[in-house]
Amino acid sequence: MDKWDYSPLILTSLCGHKELVELLLENGATVNRDTFDGARAIYGALTDEIRDILLSYDIDKAVDVNQPFAAHISGLLQKPKFTTADLIFGSAGGFGSGLDIRVHWFVLLALTKLSNRGECDVLREVDVNVVKIIVDHLYLVTIDERLINKVDFRQLKNTCARLGLDELIRYLEVTADSDKDLKERVKIRNEYQRKLNQRTKTKLKLFLEDKILKHKLIKHDGVEITPSEKLELIKNNGADVILKLDRDQSIEGEETTLVYYPAHRSILSRADYYETLFKTASSPDFAFSDEISIFTDEPVFDPENNIINLTHFETHPDEIPVISLPIDFNIYSHTYDEVVEKLLAYLYHDEVEIEDDAMAIDLILLSDSLLIDRLKTTAAVALTQLSTKKVSIYEVLRVGWLTRLPRLEHHVAYILAQDLSKYIKQKEFKKAVKESSERLDVRQEFDSIELIDDIRYFLGKKYHIDEDADEILNAMFAKADYVDEVAVSQYDRDLDSIDELLEELGLKA
Known part of the structure; x- marks a missing residue:
């Protein structure tokens, strides 16, 4: 992908190079990532002939609503915008060979059977290309079928079994069937990719519920979190940051309640607000506030391998970073933490249930503060379709003005x-x-x-x-x-x- 998120297949389709389109498709190219402006190769094909070729490979004309989520997850592996990985796997020849693979412990924890970092040795004992195939699968990256021919297939299957990746084993067995022609294998691959996106979302939803929301820390009377509580909060979930909700009345009936959630920079960065914060913090020259400077401590990072050193927090829990949510508005639904947990659902697995117009308004205001345009639009659409009337239509109108959503003004009119x-x-x-x-x-x-x-x-x-x-x-x-x-x-x-x-x-x- 180039810096505008155009793949070679999209560009050759736009430019009308039929032979190159066929060559790319035959060698495993897909168009399951949205382009920068939301269009896909099928819409921009220069000729009907190219369009027919794309359709013959079962390229879906409808924009897949999973794509922004999938693009973010795959981007963590393929083109990270700043350091968020905390594990590294490399070739037998050592790191720095060009085959080093940086991954996130919480991804392995959420999507495989691994339950502690010591079990990651299963990925250090096998060929690096086996690791690459498995990691591509976990990060929703289309598997390069040429890699499969380079590895010991038995070793690959055994490693998948140890990780609990049954769906990957089945996919590899089907695509290895030499009796299937190329187009049939491409169709199987595309269908597999669609189902994989949904399976990943389901697993991340369970991870959010079991490893994050169940373990949130509530502190009454405005008492700040202690270092030992910080360490306990990020234990067994691979979190590298703590999200703090410090709004009065955050829990109904309490006046000065603080709520803390373990979180991951890589996921929070789906919000442009946090992406900018973390990217700015990566340069000590721009550490102009406490909230940013907490990320510039060298011991937190392993500069040699360019990963976050999570084990550093075990001996220095006071350095576990805590960041706040920018909530400067009164909510319309029940509690602030309820709204925040809807936000986390969107960030972690892209699915957020909006039950009433009050929650929709709160999510619009919060996503506007965090610069999450897609969630803001999703909540606005939901608001116009909900029958509940917890919020005055005049308040809806003013929120539309405040957050630059003409849709809401039209809805009220x-x-x-x-x-x-x-x-x-x-x-x-x-x-x-x-x-x-x-x-x-x-x-x-x-x-x-x-x-x-x-x-x-x-x-x-x-x-x-x-x-x-x-x-x-x-x-x-x-x-x-x-x-x-x-x-x-x-x-x-x-x-x-x-x-x-x-x-x-x-x-x-």
Whole structure:
């Protein structure tokens, strides 16, 4: 992949090089990673012939919702943005040979049968190419089939069995069947990759529940965590950072409660806020705050092998970094920690259940603070589809303005238009119109008001009237037998009521 996340297959498809497309497909290339702008090779194929070739290899035209998650996991292995790995495996010739493989202990812990770091020796006793195949599988990277021909297949199967990777064994046996033609093997591989993504998410969900959420530490009366408590918190989960929720009322009924979660930099970095924090912290020149400088201590890192030295924390638990969540807003759902745990579900396994509009609002605000656009959009979509009404529509409108989500303003305008005669009498409605009018830095006399424009638009949709149609055409429709004159009359009354309100507020739009 290049720096814009374009693969060779995508580029050759875009440029129309049929022979290169075929060559890449025959040698194991896939297009199961979204490009930078969300398009895929199938959409950008220069010719129908290339499109047909891609389809013949069972390339799915639909954008896979798992891809942002899969791309992040595979990126931890293929192109890490900063140091997060804490284990290294290399060739018999020693490290630095170009075959060194850096992995994360928590990935092995979550996705294999291994239960302690000493058991990792199973991956130090085998050929490095066996390790590469297994690690690619764990990190959702498409396995290079040429590697399989380079290894002792029995050793590979035995190692998979010791790690509990039955699905990888079955896949290797199927693809090793020489009776299957190339296209059939490619289809099998693509289907395997899709199922692997879901299996990985399921295992990470269990890991989050069993190794993180169950072991969170709650400290009442604002008492800070001790070094021994830090060490206990990251024990047996491979965590390299502690996430601190230090908001009053974080647990219902308590005033000064602190909540601590073990966490992993590699996962938290799915949020742009934390990615920027960790990348900045990797350079001591930019250690301009306590929150950043805690990551620059040399003993935490193994500079020779470029990995995090987790064992250092065992003797220096006071150096286990603690970072805060930037929550500076009042929540609408039950507790702050409940919202945080929804966030962690998204970060660790990409699946978050949003039960009501209050939780959706909280996730929108939190994801906006952490610069997670995808979660913010997901929560906004959920909000527009939920039937619960725990949050006032005017609060939804203001959250949409605050977080730059026009979708929410349109959603509120639609609701208001459906029963305008009720809403237009409310003080909150008038206040919202006034706020909408003030959103322009310098307002001209006849500038439009976004909220009013949206309401007028949805009124037209409600009564099946096109405000932008030609006057003569509208006159023809008005004379037609099928026009609902009652609806037209109500439409006119609604527009008049809006004009009267604007006059009352001293606004012209």
